[in-house]
Amino acid sequence: MNKNNMNNKKNRDLNYLHLPRAISDIDSLKISLSKKDIELTKEEIENIKKVIEKYPMRINSHYLSLIKEKNDPIWNQCIPKIEEIEETGGEEDPLKEEGEVPFLTHRYPDRCLLIVSNTCAMYCRFCTRKRKVGEAIKNPSIEDIRKAIKYIKNHKEIRDVIISGGDPFLLGDKTIEKILVELRQIPHIEMIRIGTRVPCVMPERITHELCSILKKYNKRPILYLNTHFEHPNEITEQARLACERLIDSGIQLGNQSIVLKGVNDDPKIFKELNQKLLAIGVKPYYIYQPDLVKGTSHFRNKVEKGLKIIKGLRGHTSGMAVPHFVIDSPGGGGKIPLLPKYSTINKDGSVDMINYQGKKFKYF
Numbered sequence: 402m403n404k405n406n407m408n409n410k411k412n413r414d415l416n417y418l419h420l421p422r423a424i425s426d427i428d429s430l431k432i433s434l435s436k437k438d439i440e441l442t443k444e445e446i447e448n449i450k451k452v453i454e455k456y457p458m459r460i461n462s463h464y465l466s467l468i469k470e471k472n473d474p475i476w477n478q479c480i481p482k483i484e485e486i487e488e489t490g491g492e493e494d495p496l497k498e499e500g501e502v503p504f505l506t507h508r509y510p511d512r513c514l515l516i517v518s519n520t521c522a523m524y525c526r527f528c529t530r531k532r533k534v535g536e537a538i539k540n541p542s543i544e545d546i547r548k549a550i551k552y553i554k555n556h557k558e559i560r561d562v563i564i565s566g567g568d569p570f571l572l573g574d575k576t577i578e579k580i581l582v583e584l585r586q587i588p589h590i591e592m593i594r595i596g597t598r599v600p601c602v603m604p605e606r607i608t609h610e611l612c613s614i615l616k617k618y619n620k621r622p623i624l625y626l627n628t629h630f631e632h633p634n635e636i637t638e639q640a641r642l643a644c645e646r647l648i649d650s651g652i653q654l655g656n657q658s659i660v661l662k663g664v665n666d667d668p669k670i671f672k673e674l675n676q677k678l679l680a681i682g683v684k685p686y687y688i689y690q691p692d693l694v695k696g697t698s699h700f701r702n703k704v705e706k707g708l709k710i711i712k713g714l715r716g717h718t719s720g721m722a723v724p725h726f727v728i729d730s731p732g733g734g735g736k737i738p739l740l741p742k743y744s745t746i747n748k749d750g751s752v753d754m755i756n757y758q759g760k761k762f763k764y765f
């Protein structure tokens with residue numbers, strides 16, 4: 402069976418969105434960039450061609466519109482660079498997500514991750530699931546999703562399901578509804594979290610129809626939505642409206658970001674990003690040290706950078722704008738928080754503390 406037939410077979414039951422045209426080859430990239438007066442050099446063209454043979458490119462019109470110049474924080478997230486295939490550090494699946502049940506990771510006792518799609522509106526060059534996003538053949542079928550849901554049904558200790566991808570909102574409304582209906586029928590599920598980058602990269606996908614489905618199923622189990630903004634320039638009027646629509650449907654919004662070299666690795670950028678997120682109703686939840694994923698090492702910084710960012714936030718802005726800084730530990734050990742050193746507990750139980758201005762205090 403050739404690859405295309407297999408794709409058709411695998412996705413027969415799944416209803417994906419009919420996505421508007423996006424840039425996925427070098428010629429359309431050249432044309433679109435030239436409309437912004439940006440020309441690619443011969444070397445860049447050759448490099449991009451080589452990279453997209455291994456890791457697909459997809460840049461939708463909204464995300465493209467945010468690029469202001471070469472190598473700006475938006476460019477660096479969506480335009481392929483040769484380092485993706487030249488740097489050899491890292492692993493395909495450093496978090497050991499692939500397990501016994503396809504498309505399901507059950508790492509912590511009471512919660513699990515359910516992958517419902519490997520398709521995204523835009524393929525982020527730093528993606529942790531770079532090993533599979535963008536390949537239709539690696540999309541789950543409805544049968545795969547059913548098997549994973551059956552596993553959840555049989556494991557009564559699971560109370561929290563994280564629906565992720567790819568991007569779950571690249572599925573059609575009916576498929577999203579089917580998945581929510583099936584999960585709702587499991588009595589031990591108390592909450593469902595949806596991880597999606599759509600409010601940032603394709604805000605027009607947050608339609609009234611989608612919101613009314615989410616609203617309908619936002620009760621027992623309750624729905625939460627975690628989105629993924631990386632830079633203040635991504636907080637556009639369209640993104641604000643998308644978040645407003647979700648909030649009006651009763652959905653609570655959180656944000657996860659990654660500390661990325663060439664994108665946001667600066668306390669000032671994170672301060673602006675997190676303040677802007679709170680202003681549109683999105684609570685900054687986690688910032689991650691990048692995972693040790695093959696093809697992404699050019700985005701990685703020293704861990705100290707992340708600690709510096711937390712130091713630049715704590716006390717310098719609202720506490721709600723200070724997320725947890727975590728490393729998702731290689732080998733599947735889960736998330737481990739890291740904090741700058743603010744205190745020492747003495748033998749007598751007293752605590753020596755340093756505040757955000759570097760002033761010393763003692764608590765007896």
Ligand code: SF4
Pocket residue numbers: 520521522523524525527528529530531534566567568598
């Ligand atoms: S939207 Fe998420 S899953 Fe898709 S490419 Fe970006 S980071 Fe990866």
